[in-house]
Amino acid sequence: MQRRSFLKKAGLGAVAGTGVIAAPVIAQENPAVKWRMASSFPRSLVALFGSADRFTKYVKEASNGNLQIDLFPAGEIVPALQVLDAVSNGTVQAGHTCGYYYLGKNPSFCFDTAVPFGLNARQLNAWMLEGNGKKLMRDLFGKVNIVNFPLGNTGTQMGGWFRKEIKSLEDLKGLKMRTAGLAGEVLAKLGVVPQQIAGGDIYPSLEKGTLDAVEFVGPLDDEKLGFNKVAKYYYYPGFWEGGAQVSAYFNKDAFEKLPKHYQAILESTVIRAHTEMMAMYDSMNPGALRRLIANGAVLKEFPKEMMDASFTATAEIYKKYSDKDETFKTILTDYMAYRDDLIPWFNVVEGSYTRYVAHAISQARK
Amino acid sequence: MQRRSFLKKAGLGAVAGTGVIAAPVIAQENPAVKWRMASSFPRSLVALFGSADRFTKYVKEASNGNLQIDLFPAGEIVPALQVLDAVSNGTVQAGHTCGYYYLGKNPSFCFDTAVPFGLNARQLNAWMLEGNGKKLMRDLFGKVNIVNFPLGNTGTQMGGWFRKEIKSLEDLKGLKMRTAGLAGEVLAKLGVVPQQIAGGDIYPSLEKGTLDAVEFVGPLDDEKLGFNKVAKYYYYPGFWEGGAQVSAYFNKDAFEKLPKHYQAILESTVIRAHTEMMAMYDSMNPGALRRLIANGAVLKEFPKEMMDASFTATAEIYKKYSDKDETFKTILTDYMAYRDDLIPWFNVVEGSYTRYVAHAISQARK
Numbered sequence: 001m002q003r004r005s006f007l008k009k010a011g012l013g014a015v016a017g018t019g020v021i022a023a024p025v026i027a028q029e030n031p032a033v034k035w036r037m038a039s040s041f042p043r044s045l046v047a048l049f050g051s052a053d054r055f056t057k058y059v060k061e062a063s064n065g066n067l068q069i070d071l072f073p074a075g076e077i078v079p080a081l082q083v084l085d086a087v088s089n090g091t092v093q094a095g096h097t098c099g100y101y102y103l104g105k106n107p108s109f110c111f112d113t114a115v116p117f118g119l120n121a122r123q124l125n126a127w128m129l130e131g132n133g134k135k136l137m138r139d140l141f142g143k144v145n146i147v148n149f150p151l152g153n154t155g156t157q158m159g160g161w162f163r164k165e166i167k168s169l170e171d172l173k174g175l176k177m178r179t180a181g182l183a184g185e186v187l188a189k190l191g192v193v194p195q196q197i198a199g200g201d202i203y204p205s206l207e208k209g210t211l212d213a214v215e216f217v218g219p220l221d222d223e224k225l226g227f228n229k230v231a232k233y234y235y236y237p238g239f240w241e242g243g244a245q246v247s248a249y250f251n252k253d254a255f256e257k258l259p260k261h262y263q264a265i266l267e268s269t270v271i272r273a274h275t276e277m278m279a280m281y282d283s284m285n286p287g288a289l290r291r292l293i294a295n296g297a298v299l300k301e302f303p304k305e306m307m308d309a310s311f312t313a314t315a316e317i318y319k320k321y322s323d324k325d326e327t328f329k330t331i332l333t334d335y336m337a338y339r340d341d342l343i344p345w346f347n348v349v350e351g352s353y354t355r356y357v358a359h360a361i362s363q364a365r366k
Numbered sequence: 367m368q369r370r371s372f373l374k375k376a377g378l379g380a381v382a383g384t385g386v387i388a389a390p391v392i393a394q395e396n397p398a399v400k401w402r403m404a405s406s407f408p409r410s411l412v413a414l415f416g417s418a419d420r421f422t423k424y425v426k427e428a429s430n431g432n433l434q435i436d437l438f439p440a441g442e443i444v445p446a447l448q449v450l451d452a453v454s455n456g457t458v459q460a461g462h463t464c465g466y467y468y469l470g471k472n473p474s475f476c477f478d479t480a481v482p483f484g485l486n487a488r489q490l491n492a493w494m495l496e497g498n499g500k501k502l503m504r505d506l507f508g509k510v511n512i513v514n515f516p517l518g519n520t521g522t523q524m525g526g527w528f529r530k531e532i533k534s535l536e537d538l539k540g541l542k543m544r545t546a547g548l549a550g551e552v553l554a555k556l557g558v559v560p561q562q563i564a565g566g567d568i569y570p571s572l573e574k575g576t577l578d579a580v581e582f583v584g585p586l587d588d589e590k591l592g593f594n595k596v597a598k599y600y601y602y603p604g605f606w607e608g609g610a611q612v613s614a615y616f617n618k619d620a621f622e623k624l625p626k627h628y629q630a631i632l633e634s635t636v637i638r639a640h641t642e643m644m645a646m647y648d649s650m651n652p653g654a655l656r657r658l659i660a661n662g663a664v665l666k667e668f669p670k671e672m673m674d675a676s677f678t679a680t681a682e683i684y685k686k687y688s689d690k691d692e693t694f695k696t697i698l699t700d701y702m703a704y705r706d707d708l709i710p711w712f713n714v715v716e717g718s719y720t721r722y723v724a725h726a727i728s729q730a731r732k
Contacts, residue, residue, distance in 0.1 A: 058633075058634050061630035062634055117723050117726065120716060120719065120720065122645075125641060126645040126649045127649075128645075129642055130642070130645045130649035156715045238719075242719050242723065260427070265634075268424050268428055268634040268635045271637065272637035275640070276637075278491065279488075279494075279495040282492035282496075283493075283496035283497055284496075286708055289711065301718060342648060342652055343720060343723050343727060345655065346724075347721065349521070349524065349602050349603050350486060350720075351717070351720060353602075353608050354709060354713055355713065356673055357608065358709050358712075358713035358717070360673075
């Protein structure tokens with residue numbers, strides 16, 4: 001039966017009757033398309049770079065090799081922090097990067113990655129896939145000729161590596177620290193001197209002594225980049241990145257030119273790779289943290305005084321941007337209403353469960 | 367350039383030279399295939415049923431309409447709790463159901479859904495997609511001629527609806543309660559009389575008074591099924607389902623007969639729909655809970671005494687199955703080592719973050 005319906009579908013009768021005329025109609029179903037994708041990350045980062053690599057593989061497999069995307073690590077064809085521009089102007093058809101790297105162009109891009117005291121990974125999925133996040137972000141990136149998708153999340157990040165212990169707010173004054181997104185502005189209000197540096201370029205600055213502290217992601221990437229070799233105190237939580245999303249940006253013209261089923265293939269494969277990045281972090285972070293601690297890292301929680309001061313500073317920054325930018329205000333209002341709804345629910349059900357099991361595991365170990 | 371490579375790829379030169387001989391080669395790339403998928407859930411459950419509906423839509427779109435899966439709600443072509451059998455023996459090519467419904471056939475099937483005090487949704491993703499879970503589950507389901515994929519998760523579930531308040535372990539004795547999976551055996555050790563009933567059939571039993579308590583999922587589904595109309599106390603957390611996964615089961619012969627790129631399309635679209643189910647729950651649960659509370663539901667946390675007794679009972683049950691079933695023991699050992707690694711990490715970083723933000727939100731509301 002399948003054989004017969006296939007014959008019917010392919011219109012072979014017509015081919016037999018009219019020679020080759022029908023053939024192009026059949027074949028055009030799957031034109032060969034080649035894209036280039038620029039990553040903001042070095043090849044050594046197995047989750048950050050690796051998930052984009054998987055994405056291109058899944059696209060190739062699902063399209064039977066007809067849609068091919070060549071992936072390039074940071075700096076190879078596009079500098080790490082210029083990926084958005086390159087996609088926007090069509091230098092490349094696709095990019096894998098973080099919206100908040102481009103805060104200088106538009107502060108609302110931060111909502112596509114993470115904002116201080118914002119949603120965690122699963123909550124951001126809910127806002128992006130089922131809430132108003134998708135429409136709000138599509139409208140935003142549409143203005144720079146980009147169609148955006150989530151392609152990964154790191155989970156709640158660590159607060160980073162500090163050469164000296166943070167005992168009070170005083171200890172933050174004048175601290176030169178690598179960070180990204182709105183975190184820099186929040187920490188600046190506490191006296192930190194923030195610097196945005198691409199992942200692959202942080203270690204040399206730290207080694208040269210031009211940085212006092214660095215936050216990048218968490219155990220998996222931080223171990224790979226060697227930060228523990230130059231700073232000992234490893235703080236949590238990275239309250240500016242409760243769940244940092246990484247994004248796939250597609251040039252809008254290139255995307256819209258694709259056959260609908262190629263677009264559909266991209267939409268599904270990108271969410272698969274997105275989900276897998278989080279699974280890679282969750283799978284590899286505990287082991288990396290154990291090794292870091294065995295090698296001398298000292299795990300510390302940020303003082304509550306610092307969390308409270310940062311929460312207040314964040315509110316001021318949100319107000320500043322909202323006052324001067326209507327789009328920022330619209331997105332912030334929607335995002336924060338969602339957060340205020342979702343986080344208490346998480347804290348009750350997911351939270352009470354995780355706390356109990358963590359407690360029971362530690363009791364059982366005694 | 368794309369046009370030229372497409373011509374080359376499609377082998378049009380050969381077609382022109384040799385008549386229709388090459389045409390079947392082109393067209394067979396995308397044979398028309400029709401599958402049937404039986405769901406264990408009624409159509410009214412927008413996330414549980416709806417995510418499988420989305421999956422079939424994504425498959426159709428990505429395959430340009432060539433791979434079509436017709437989805438049937440519980441009972442329409444296969445009874446709700448017989449989906450695994452129907453897929454296994456090829457009555458249908460695909461099913462959307464929960465492994466733990468089939469505990470009677472093989473207790474290890476529970477690991478494909480949830481086990482008491484097990485992994486949460488994100489942790490289960492990590493184990494299933496990046497840990498040993500995929501291989502262990504593939505081997506297990508391969509024995510019943512099934513290829514398994516995750517197609518959704520509910521997150522940590524509620525502990526369910528109780529007609530009477532649970533003040534001590536005494537209050538559990540003789541309680542007739544609907545539940546599923548190993549939860550029934552755990553609660554039986556505490557004196558509960560467990561019953562497994564498909565989602566769509568619970569309400570009538572509750573109304574007739576043949577049940578004293580019911581747990582199904584959480585606010586979204588429980589509101590839809592009307593449990594709050596017949597029981598007032600709404601308990602959390604559902605410690606037997608820290609993150610209940612729903613599964614897509616494909617008949618192995620049918621799956622392996624598909625062209626590789628159709629298999630690849632299924633693999634990516636299923637993970638997209640999987641991720642979206644969780645996002646649907648997270649997006650809709652808080653509102654559903656608010657409405658339930660407004661209509662008289664009383665939210666309660668299970669007494670610690672009950673959690674502790676259940677944790678002990680669970681360990682006994684795991685030992686019982688491990689002693690008589692080598693496969694169960696192998697999977698349990700891997701799963702629990704993963705849990706003991708991952709949950710403390712979650713509790714520290716994700717946990718400290720969520721607790722702080724929940725606290726800050728409640729302070730800001732005062």
